[in-house]
Amino acid sequence: MRLNLPTLLACLALCGSARAAESCLATLAATRNFTLGQPRHAMPTPDGRSVLFLRSGPRDTVLHLYRFDVASGAETELARPDAAPEQLSVEEKARRERARMTLSGITDFQLSRDGGTVLATQADRLLRIGLADDRVTPVAGSGWIAPRLSPDGRLVAAVRDNDLHVVTLATGQDRALTQGGSETMTRGLAEFAAAEELDRADGAWWSPDSRTILYEAADTSGVEQHYIADPGHPEQAPTMFRYPRAGTANARVRLGLVSAAGGPTRWVDWDGTAFPYLARVVWPEHGRLSLVVLNRAQTEERVLAVDPATGHARVLLSETDPAWVNVAPAAERLGPPLPRWLPDGSGFLWAAEHDDRWQLELHRADGTLDRVLTGATLPFLAVEDVDPAAGTVTISANPDRLGVALYRIRLRDGTTTPIAAERGLHEASFVPGGHGVFVDAFNGADGTAATLMRAADGHVLATLPSRAEQPASLPRIAFTEIGARHLDALIVRPADFVARRRYPVLLSVYAGPGVKMVQRAPRLFLEDQCLADRGFIVASFDGRGTPGRGRDWERAIKGDLIDLPLADQVDGLQALAARVPEMDLGRVGVTGWSFGGYFTAMATIRRPDVFKAGVAGAPVVDFGDYDTAYTERYLGLPQDDAEGYRKSDVLTYAAQLSRPLLVMHGLTDDNVYFENSYKLTQALLDAGKPYQLLLLPGTHQLPDPLIRTRVGEARVGFMERNVR
Numbered sequence: 147m148r149l150n151l152p153t154l155l156a157c158l159a160l161c162g163s164a165r166a167a168e169s170c171l172a173t174l175a176a177t178r179n180f181t182l183g184q185p186r187h188a189m190p191t192p193d194g195r196s197v198l199f200l201r202s203g204p205r206d207t208v209l210h211l212y213r214f215d216v217a218s219g220a221e222t223e224l225a226r227p228d229a230a231p232e233q234l235s236v237e238e239k240a241r242r243e244r245a246r247m248t249l250s251g252i253t254d255f256q257l258s259r260d261g262g263t264v265l266a267t268q269a270d271r272l273l274r275i276g277l278a279d280d281r282v283t284p285v286a287g288s289g290w291i292a293p294r295l296s297p298d299g300r301l302v303a304a305v306r307d308n309d310l311h312v313v314t315l316a317t318g319q320d321r322a323l324t325q326g327g328s329e330t331m332t333r334g335l336a337e338f339a340a341a342e343e344l345d346r347a348d349g350a351w352w353s354p355d356s357r358t359i360l361y362e363a364a365d366t367s368g369v370e371q372h373y374i375a376d377p378g379h380p381e382q383a384p385t386m387f388r389y390p391r392a393g394t395a396n397a398r399v400r401l402g403l404v405s406a407a408g409g410p411t412r413w414v415d416w417d418g419t420a421f422p423y424l425a426r427v428v429w430p431e432h433g434r435l436s437l438v439v440l441n442r443a444q445t446e447e448r449v450l451a452v453d454p455a456t457g458h459a460r461v462l463l464s465e466t467d468p469a470w471v472n473v474a475p476a477a478e479r480l481g482p483p484l485p486r487w488l489p490d491g492s493g494f495l496w497a498a499e500h501d502d503r504w505q506l507e508l509h510r511a512d513g514t515l516d517r518v519l520t521g522a523t524l525p526f527l528a529v530e531d532v533d534p535a536a537g538t539v540t541i542s543a544n545p546d547r548l549g550v551a552l553y554r555i556r557l558r559d560g561t562t563t564p565i566a567a568e569r570g571l572h573e574a575s576f577v578p579g580g581h582g583v584f585v586d587a588f589n590g591a592d593g594t595a596a597t598l599m600r601a602a603d604g605h606v607l608a609t610l611p612s613r614a615e616q617p618a619s620l621p622r623i624a625f626t627e628i629g630a631r632h633l634d635a636l637i638v639r640p641a642d643f644v645a646r647r648r649y650p651v652l653l654s655v656y657a658g659p660g661v662k663m664v665q666r667a668p669r670l671f672l673e674d675q676c677l678a679d680r681g682f683i684v685a686s687f688d689g690r691g692t693p694g695r696g697r698d699w700e701r702a703i704k705g706d707l708i709d710l711p712l713a714d715q716v717d718g719l720q721a722l723a724a725r726v727p728e729m730d731l732g733r734v735g736v737t738g739w740s741f742g743g744y745f746t747a748m749a750t751i752r753r754p755d756v757f758k759a760g761v762a763g764a765p766v767v768d769f770g771d772y773d774t775a776y777t778e779r780y781l782g783l784p785q786d787d788a789e790g791y792r793k794s795d796v797l798t799y800a801a802q803l804s805r806p807l808l809v810m811h812g813l814t815d816d817n818v819y820f821e822n823s824y825k826l827t828q829a830l831l832d833a834g835k836p837y838q839l840l841l842l843p844g845t846h847q848l849p850d851p852l853i854r855t856r857v858g859e860a861r862v863g864f865m866e867r868n869v870r
Contacts, residue, residue, distance in 0.1 A: 258299025433487025689714025
């Protein structure tokens with residue numbers, strides 16, 4: 147083939163663009179989208195003089211523990227991990243997968259109530275650090291899972307061999323508080339449904355006086371056994387997991403109260419048969435030990451007050467919804483979730499969805515409603531802090547749907563004051579007794595990424611030191627509302643975008659419950675910019691079924707997870723293209739991961755008139771194979787609504803595939819099991835439909851930078867061949 151000069155120059159430009167994009171993807175993978183090196187889990191000390199935080203290097207994933215002095219700006223390394231590779235048990239690996247924890251080193255820390263003692267976690271070992279002299283002392287023993295420091299800083303509760311232990315930090319004395327733990331009976335750990343789907347990671351809770359522990363006892367003997375083999379190590383036996391598929395048995399959960407000194411367990415008497423899901427546990431210094439429980443259909447939620455002396459539980463309030471009840475979000479890593487009791491015990495804060503929106507409510511001690519604290523103009527997200535001295539509560543809210551801001555409300559009269567309202571996403575971290583001083587992990591609309599120490603009124607006291615690399619440029623994003631339903635939408639253009647030139651389009655999608663794609667924080671879309679710079683326009687939309695638009699918007703998908711989301715995404719594309727003529731709707735690809743992978747497979751198969759190719763990552767295929775707590779919330783039990791499961795099943799439509807489809811899946815995924823992609827490929831084989839399959843080593847996450855790079859390259863290469 148002969149090339150004239152213009153064609154040769156165009157080819158050289160394309161090759162140069164491809165090399166740049168490959169470098170872009172590799173850089174993002176190596177830096178975790180420029181988040182490595184940023185402070186993590188930053189926590190102010192109660193006196194407000196220091197901040198503790200974790201941090202890795204800019205291109206490594208090993209976390210160290212640091213202290214930052216607010217007045218001087220000095221930084222001190224408190225603990226560094228051992229150089230030896232981590233040796234994690236199967237149980238700890240599973241717990242980290244549930245928590246989406248993919249870093250190593252000092253992965254967590256806790257602070258005593260007086261701020262004098264830190265408990266740091268490295269793999270299965272623990273470190274005690276005295277902040278008065280920075281002395282680091284290893285805690286006796288190893289094999290510890292899910293440690294919890296007592297409020298007084300003297301004891302630590304942790305799980306080993308599926309039983310709950312208490313270690314006295316001063317002496318190293320180890321006391322087993324429970325006996326008989328096994329692979330089907332655990333004490334002190336959150337079961338799968340709670341950890342994966344209910345946002346509850348803890349399975350043990352200290353009393354405020356550090357004398358008693360409330361712990362979860364989970365019997366998984368009736369839960370299905372699933373086995374995962376590592377094809378790279380055929381000499382190793384498969385690993386067995388207890389995985390509750392939709393319609394099958396869950397773990398049977400009880401709560402026990404036991405003295406930290408040892409002795410018999412006193413069981414809490416809530417009706418675990420009628421309300422099997424334990425969503426929240428709150429044991430405040432003032433107020434009542436409280437539980438939030440749900441029935442299996444998740445249509446009724448109850449708040450229970452428990453008498454620790456007897457274990458008796460009584461109902462404080464109940465919430466119902468014919469579709470499902472959303473559990474109020476647990477905002478803080480440090481503080482207790484809702485209900486949040488007032489310091490004098492006279493009442494508690496609670497959040498509920500009424501009048502098609504979340505609202506923050508103040509309830510009396512008997513559970514009756516006192517008054518609503520947030521109005522329609524301030525969409526409530528979460529309680530961040532209660533300051534008893536000031537008589538205020540700090541909340542996060544999303545006034546414009548695309549961002550998160552922080553507000554302080556005076557309980558006496560409801561006066562509301564913004565304390566961190568710069569456009570973008572604010573993630574606050576308070577500490578009990580900290581007098582309103584807090585850390586703000588800020589992801590700004592202007593591309594700023596900073597961890598800020600703020601005073602109670604919100605003004606910035608200091609910026610924590612970051613070692614993260616900075617992107618050479620920020621994504622070229624435009625945010626808008628589009629279509630008859632005013633979908634939140636964003637568009638990412640190539641860096642060398644030329645007006646009136648026609649570009650192929652990539653729909654970057656999730657489209658499922660619990661996840662909002664369109665947020666005013668450009669750093670979230672660095673990978674989309676990499677794809678755009680290969681000559682695409684990238685678009686995302688939040689349609690029905692996604693959060694942040696009210697009860698009816700979110701619950702429109704009850705009984706059918708695909709029809710309305712698919713219609714909204716297609717409508718969004720068409721409406722956006724009418725406004726942006728450079729979008730070539732004759733060349734559209736779709737890509738997503740997890741639920742986004744499920745949507746991608748469905749969109750590619752069912753709407754070949756719109757989508758020319760799809761790349762589906764770790765897709766759920768048959769929701770009958772996904773877990774109980776997630777699936778049944780939206781589809782009910784399979785035996786009660788077989789039609790809803792049929793409509794939501796990719797296999798129902800697999801024989802209709804007429805466009806190129808690439809499926810990618812980790813072979814040892816213990817969240818969306820590989821059987822999903824296996825079933826899809828078998829259905830396509832049976833129907834004589836061509837497809838491509840990329841098998842990945844690893845689980846649902848992609849922590850390895852090389853794998854992340856290769857996945858990104860495979861995605862964009864597939865789209866270049868089949869769309870552009």
